Amino acid sequence: VPDLTPAAAAQAWLERLPLAQRAAAAACTESRTWGWCLGWAVVFGVCWLVLKQGWLARLRERIERDSPRPWLASSLTAGAFTALLLAVKGPFDAANAWRCDSLLHGAGGASFGAHLISALGGAASLVIAAMLLVPPAQWVVRRRLRSWPFLVGAPAICLCLALGWLPYALATGPGLPVAPANPARDGLIALIRETGLPTDQIYFSPAAKEGLDITGGFGRARVVLGPAMQAAPKSEVRAIAGHLMGHYFHGDIFSIYLHVGLLTLAACLALQWGVRPLARALGASKVEGPADPEGLPAAAIIVAAALLFAGLVNGAFIRWINVRADAFSLDHAREPDGLAAVLEREWDHQAVAPSPLAEMIFYTHPPLIRRLTQAMEWKAAQPR
Numbered sequence: 001v002p003d004l005t006p007a008a009a010a011q012a013w014l015e016r017l018p019l020a021q022r023a024a025a026a027a028c029t030e031s032r033t034w035g036w037c038l039g040w041a042v043v044f045g046v047c048w049l050v051l052k053q054g055w056l057a058r059l060r061e062r063i064e065r066d067s068p069r070p071w072l073a074s075s076l077t078a079g080a081f082t083a084l085l086l087a088v089k090g091p092f093d094a095a096n097a098w099r100c101d102s103l104l105h106g107a108g109g110a111s112f113g114a115h116l117i118s119a120l121g122g123a124a125s126l127v128i129a130a131m132l133l134v135p136p137a138q139w140v141v142r143r144r145l146r147s148w149p150f151l152v153g154a155p156a157i158c159l160c161l162a163l164g165w166l167p168y169a170l171a172t173g174p175g176l177p178v179a180p181a182n183p184a185r186d187g188l189i190a191l192i193r194e195t196g197l198p199t200d201q202i203y204f205s206p207a208a209k210e211g212l213d214i215t216g217g218f219g220r221a222r223v224v225l226g227p228a229m230q231a232a233p234k235s236e237v238r239a240i241a242g243h244l245m246g247h248y249f250h251g252d253i254f255s256i257y258l259h260v261g262l263l264t265l266a267a268c269l270a271l272q273w274g275v276r277p278l279a280r281a282l283g284a285s286k287v288e289g290p291a292d293p294e295g296l297p298a299a300a301i302i303v304a305a306a307l308l309f310a311g312l313v314n315g316a317f318i319r320w321i322n323v324r325a326d327a328f329s330l331d332h333a334r335e336p337d338g339l340a341a342v343l344e345r346e347w348d349h350q351a352v353a354p355s356p357l358a359e360m361i362f363y364t365h366p367p368l369i370r371r372l373t374q375a376m377e378w379k380a381a382q383p384r
């Protein structure tokens, strides 16, 4: 058998996935990319229109015709504006999801109506959340004109770490039985010895997500094997465990949530500095700052832009983290074919080789072809 170059070996792995499925995934990702761009353009357009027409200012004048009612004005303008945004974006998102679903599943996909119901399903709770949360937020801004970004940002960082990273680090869970001896478990034990992962037991849970969970922090880790992985070949279990151990040893989950918290703080600072000039530039001359109910669309534009920017930055960061975790798996588990096999088995039906734009928007891991190539390059570099 002639030796394949890494690129050809990766391509050979890829070709084990049916061509029709790869083509459908590519079409779906392409369609989602354009839908995503158009969807955000619509959001920005609605914000601009509402600001330019002064609709929220007029609503506020009606509410406060007899006497100042800042809390009520704040709540009702936030509710009305959120409802309008969602009413425009909901059908748009539903059309996108429906088109992608029919590309992937043909006639077996859900109907447009079902997608519309699910897109609008969360809308009511979002409107209520806006009505409840925007007034106190605008109150804090009114009371603490200079320091509020830190008053909001610092707790946001703590909250991100407390909700995202802490459960991972504490690695608590129900008492579980020890995983029964089999090749998957034995391969895992050898890998734990090799990497020095601080754990002395492998547990079994029928509910373990992804088939294998490795969590922990503060000098101890917890390994939970699920049914899917327990029945998988030893090489695949070791390869995916190596990836998760990479995340553990590099402290990746902490960095990701810290990153999200810091981006929230950055968004608050952008709001503080940006709402007034943006609102005025777009034709709302009376807006003084982020505490003004009629400045809400300008605040929404800045929050949306910050979310977009944060999503792109965080996506790039997480993709880099996952390249490093794959490298850790290859160096320690030394199972390039196991890694290729498990990546293929767990393929999420995103395009295997997307456009750079689609990758920036949607991918938390490098596209499949690049992960396969990384594994095959590692394999080719080994002495034999």
Ligand SMILES: [Zn+2]
Binding pocket: 243, 247, 322, 325
């Ligand atoms: Zn990962």
